[in-house]
Amino acid sequence: MDMKKMAGDKAAEYVKDGMVVGLGTGSTAYHMVNAIGERVKNGLKIQAIPTSKATEAQARELGIPLLTIDEVDHVDLDIDGVDEIDPQFNAIKGGGGALYREKVVATLAKEVIWIMDESKLVDHIGAFHLPVEIAQYGSKQAMARMEECGWKPVLRVRDGKTFVTDNGNYIADLHLGAGFDIEDVREKLGTIVGVLEHGLFLNMCKRMIVGTSSEGVRVIENPSK
Structure with a gap:
């Protein structure tokens, strides 16, 4: 079944x-x-x-x-x-x-x-990418901030086009690896202008x-x- x-x-x-x-x-x-x-x-x-x-x-x-x-x-x-x-x-x-x-x-x-x-x-979350919803306006700058944190953000694409959420925003997928520091990532995401919500x-x-x-x-x- x-x-x-x-x-x-x-x-x-x-x-x-x-x-x-x-x-x-x-x-x-x-x-x-x-x-x-x-x-x-x-x-x-x-x-x-x-x-x-x-x-x-x-x-x-x-x-x-x-x-x-x-x-x-x-x-x-x-x-x-x-x-x-x-x-x-x-x-x-x-x-x-x-x-x-x-x-x-x-x-x-x-x-x-x-x-x-x-x-x-x-055993440890992180092998699956961490989705982060970001505003379209200023998305390049938000992506740059996440890159500076070493998170390897990738703007989500679907059917050859940048994916847009039901709320009209973009998704950045962070490739963190299993066992990443959950609290550190959560705290830093909260300081980045343009980050609307994350998938933790x-x-x-x-x-x-x-x-x-x-x-x-x-x-x-x-x-x-």
């Missing part, structure tokens, strides 16, 4: 009547949204906030009632995928380019669940749900939550 679908289907079971639910973005979240849509079709009463235009279109097609972020002051449950996560529940997200909206929704959430296949579990999601989730090839679905609880 598809490990991503296993994780997405399991996560949908945590959604309860009356919740405001954050709907993540990406290949694993896609299965979760489908599973929630099926439950809505069968009578589940929720409202949801999508974290990207792609997820919004999917949710509308499934008949999931939607809200905008400005219509809420909290989110009951946010479910989203990750690109990497370590044993301390520190994650890198943003491979799909939706990191800004994903972080806004996750920060508002009372409870966060990260969903993934087993390949996303790592540190100890934010209450649990991770992992689809595996040999153990079915694993639910790993965060003891600090």
